[in-house]
Every structure is written in structure tokens, then in C-alpha cells.
Amino acid sequence: MASKENNNEIQRLKSRQATLSGFEKNYGIELSVDCIIFGFDEQKLKVLLIRSDLKKYSGKWSLLGDLVFPSEDLDAAAYRVLKQRTGLSDVYLEQVSTFGTVSRHPAGRVVTVAYCSLINVQHHKLNILDNELHWHDVKSVTDLAFDHQQIFDTCFKQLQKRVQEHPLGFNLLPKKFSLRDLQNLYESILDVTLDRRNFRKKFFSMDLLIDLDEMEQDVPHRPGKLYKFNFEKYGKKKKSWVGIDF
Amino acid sequence: MASKENNNEIQRLKSRQATLSGFEKNYGIELSVDCIIFGFDEQKLKVLLIRSDLKKYSGKWSLLGDLVFPSEDLDAAAYRVLKQRTGLSDVYLEQVSTFGTVSRHPAGRVVTVAYCSLINVQHHKLNILDNELHWHDVKSVTDLAFDHQQIFDTCFKQLQKRVQEHPLGFNLLPKKFSLRDLQNLYESILDVTLDRRNFRKKFFSMDLLIDLDEMEQDVPHRPGKLYKFNFEKYGKKKKSWVGIDF
DNA sequence: GCAAAAGTGTTGTCCTTACACCCATGC
DNA sequence: GCATGGGTGTAAGGACAACACTTTTGC
Helix, strand or coil: CCHHHHHHHHHHHHHHHHHCCCCCCCCCCEEEEEEEEEEEECCEEEEEEEECCCHHHCCCEECEEEECCCCCCHHHHHHHHHHHHHCCCCCEEEEEEEECCCCCCCCCCEEEEEEEEEECHHHCCCCCCCCCCEEEEHHHCCCCCCCHHHHHHHHHHHHHHHHHHCCHHHHHCCCCEEHHHHHHHHHHHHCCCCCHHHHHHHHHHHCCEEEEEEECCCCCCCCCEEEEECHHHHHHHHHHCCCCCC | CCHHHHHHHHHHHHHHHHHCCCCCCCCCCEEEEEEEEEEEECCEEEEEEEECCCHHHCCCEECEEEECCCCCCHHHHHHHHHHHHHCCCCCEEEEEEEECCCCCCCCCCEEEEEEEEEECHHHCCCCCCCCCCEEEEHHHCCCCCCCHHHHHHHHHHHHHHHHHHCCHHHHHCCCCEEHHHHHHHHHHHHCCCCCHHHHHHHHHHHCCEEEEEEECCCCCCCCCEEEEECHHHHHHCHHHCCCCCC
């Protein structure tokens, strides 16, 4: 990229200037971000979806997205969308992949960058502004608008992979959780069932859970102990985290 | 993304139409691809770089990139760049990440999508068209133009990770290779030294190497056997490949 | 007391690692 | 014959998987 690119840019701008007489399809490339916002509630992994209001996709669900402003960093655009929808700013957010086939958006050439985020459903009430914003069980997500099914699938796979390499899951849980909650989370994300004893052994051996000396309340069975994640210790020992391998 | 997005698009187009009277900085967002092309030669991992010809980065090295055409799929743009530079079309190519800070390119707002590719140096002579296109030892890559150092670092880390999860390395080797070649490759990519016996054991136990019953020629020591990778068998057994863990 | 889930240890298997000696070739 | 790297096996230790019974609480 260099003078060649500059030449290209100048040419593109000139031709664009000539053809831009209204809303036309081939005016250039627009850039958007789409946020795949995962949450964990009722012992199930959920994702935030909204109704598409493009006629073409009437009735279908879609991801939360918006165009990137010319004066806005790409990451900032993703944080903006997340903030607008959930009110959250201090959360896990990670770029996953970029989708750029020519015909992916009916309104014209829009390349979109997918960001994955994990939030704690209980801590944040949604800004339900419009379009039936709702949490959907990830298992029931099918037939999304645009190429959003593909984007979702990619992000979900990425989540499954990352959650085994980093302690991301804790971003989805309340601050205090039982080991059963934690196990349910991993089982939901990975779609597996795990041996309870081995699961406990693995997490205790990491020595990154802090025993809060509190118990679950109002459960119709023997209450479990509550824990929190030792983010501080993890921060220091990051290098020695070798992942979870179920 | 829906009617809101369409409204945004229309607004953006109108304001753009008004301000586009020449080459200005805030005309919108341009999209480019940058290719990080890895090769393996002289027992070392290399990467293709070109001299930047922007004055600002005079003398610095940069990655190979170009703007994406409005009518061109994103992936296609990466294949085009690769083809233009190396003459190759049937190669491994993978999107890595997208870089989109506002000020990353001095000529204006350019968001770039990085693609990583692995090619076999011996099989393809470069189309050395201009700008001192050359292979650089990855260990000597520092201080690239633009944010290309960051892009390179990201891609290199990704390569180190992926090469342990998939048999990508074979894309960097000649069709016939010795086990020493293979081990050098892994040692170069991962920047480690490995035990020769354990390395052999691991690869033989995968049963994905075909013994060609040929030997190295013109080596000043006992010649090693030559092998090729069993891509066909790997294709069938993909699910059972659990990765390489050194 | 019964239903429901919490809590707890041991054993066998497999994988990984560490390690040393002889062999084939070019010079 | 000597220098160079090719080729081979074994033993110890650590991680993972499989597995059953007792405990605590709500009802």
C-alpha cells in the first residue's frame, strides 16, 4: 500500500463524485460492526437479537449492528453499539471476523466486522428501545436475516474455543456463583456433559476461585458454596494459564 | 441493522456528495486488504515485504496490500493481491483480523483486513515488479511502516497458534521433505527447540506422512528419508486431528 | 423420609518428557 | 577415520477419565 493506493483512492473518489446523484448501489464500500452479545441466564447460554426491519427480511431476527462513523475507531463503534443496547461499557469485547461478500447486504456494499461480547444478564437491564430486543437461547437460533446466521455460527464456534483457552466464562456469571453454575455454563457453551468431580478438581487445582463462605439461598436441596473468580491472581499468573481441556 | 442503517446510509451519502470536491480526508471509509505472506526457505521462516513509497515512511518496509474494489468480495481482494505478487492462486489463505483505528493511515481513513498466507518458496518465483519485494527472516522484522508491525505481530502469533491446531506447516514445505525439514519448520515458527525422537514419534503416530522411499541428495552427512503429507487421509480424518502440543 | 443436588478420593490409562547409543554418508 | 546429522526405545511422572457413596437441605 503506498502511492499505488493513493492513486486508487483519488480515482475512486473522482468516479464516486460523478455517480453520486442519489441513493445508488455502487457508490463504494460501507463499513459496519455487528455485535454478538452472549449472556447466561436460567442456566442457559443466550444471545441478544432484534427483529430485522428490512422488508426483505421481515419477521426474521438479526444481530445488533450499526455503521461505523468515519471519525470513529473500529473498536469504538463496537463499544458504542453495545452501550446503546445494554448500557454497558466495561465488558469483554473481542473482534471475531470480518464478512465482506459483495451481496451480503441488500442495500448496497456493506462490509461488517463482527464483535463478540459476554455480559452478565443479571447485572444489566436491557435498553429495550425497539424491535423486540430479546435474549434467545443459542440452541434456537436459526435462519437469521442477512448473513447473520453465518456470523453467529462463526462467533459461537469462536466462543467455544476461546472459553477453553481463557477464563472468559466468568464474564457471563454473577459475581457470586456456585460450582454448579460454573459447570452449567461450560456445559451450555460447549454442549457437553461433564463429570462433576473432575470438573471441581480441575477448577480447584487452578486455585483461582475464592471461597466466599456463603451458601446458596432458597434452593430446594442442599445449598452449595458460593465463589468468586480471582481476577487479580489470574492477571499476575496469566502466563501459567494453560487452558481448560474437557 | 435495518431502517436505521438505511437512514444513516442515505444521510452519509448526501453529506458526502456535498463535500466531495477533491481529495479530502473525511470522505468516508476506505477498505483495504494486507497480506502477510509467510514462506520457509534456508531452514528459516520468512515473510514477504516491500518498501513503502509513502514519503512519511520512506525507507521502511511494509506489507503487501491494496484497496478492495467495490464490486469485489473481500476474500477475492486478498487472493488478488497474493496472485499479483507471487503468481499463486491455489494456496492457503486465511483472514486474521481487521485494523481500524482512525489514524492508522496518513492518506485518510483506511480500514484494513489482514490475511495470512503460507506458501512454498521453492515452487514459485516472485513477480518482483517493484519496490524491492523480498523475503525477510521473521526474526528481523521490526519497525514496519504504518501499523504494519502490529499487524505482522498479530498474524505471527496467530500462525504460531494455528500451526499447532492444524497441519498448516505442510503448505510451507516442498512436496517432498525430510523429518529434519519438518522439525526445523516447527522450531522456526514456534521459536523453540524440540527433542528429535519425541518429534518423530509424534508425527509417525499420527500416521499422516507417506514414506516416499527416497533419500535426500547431496547432503554432507547420512541422508534422511523423504516424506509427503497425506492430505487425502487428513481430509477424511479431520475430526480426529486434535492438534500438536509441544 | 424422600427427593435433589452437594461434596468427596482412588485407580488405571495414556500422553509427555527426558535421555544415549549406533548408523550411514561425504570428505 | 572423522564429522555430521539420521535413526531408534525405554522408563518415570503427570494429567485425564471413570466411577459410588455419604451429606445437607426443603418439602
